[in-house]
Amino acid sequence: MSEFNQFYPCVVPLIGSRYEGKSNFMPAAWQTGLSKDPMTYCVSIAPKRYTHSLIKSSGVFSVNFIDFQYLKLLVRLGSISGRDVDKIKDTGIELKQSLKLDVPVFKSAYAVYECSVQDIVKAGDHDLFIGKILSVYETDEARNESGTINYNAVKPILYLGKDTYAAMDPSSIITIKRDR
Ligand SMILES: Cc1cc2nc3c(=O)[nH]c(=O)nc-3n(C[C@H](O)[C@H](O)[C@H](O)COP(=O)(O)O)c2cc1C
Structure with a gap:
């Protein structure tokens, strides 16, 4: 099988x-939440990424959820390696002070996790970094009264594979209560 994007x-x-x-x-x-208590998050990173060596050495990382308006910035950050280029200088990305851990935080992120590495699990050509989330913060506009992300205010970047991206249409959202 040649494609792995299902x-x-x-x-x-x-x-x-x-x-x-x-x-x-x-x-x-390639990332997901794993556990609510304790709050645990996992990201899959190839050993050749500069990020891999930085996180392996520091034992900490941040997760910055960003709006669709930053798509070009994201593509640039995914096109070059920090090993060759200072990406913060190259992109002019603005940082803000982290709360608990010594990690860089993107000032305009609508939500941020600060994670401490709990485990690194080999998964073929990538390694899973399992992080305990020690701090979570969001912009005021990022959340609805109902507790979901406010998709009228923030538009997550959705990756479709093969350098293709989409933003979600909020008018497509429906709520269906489960039988309990
Ligand atoms: C949309 C997108 C998603 C990506 N997802 C991953 C991923 O989940 N894991 C990974 O190791 N690399 C992923 N990459 C590739 C890295 O982001 C890319 O190789 C980056 O330049 C590595 O930077 P670094 O060497 O400074 O760490 C992705 C790239 C893009 C554009």
């Missing part, structure tokens, strides 16, 4: 890493 679309956050003063971001589509 599980798309996926939201693509920016994974922030920092070690010995060097900060970096890369987009990662």
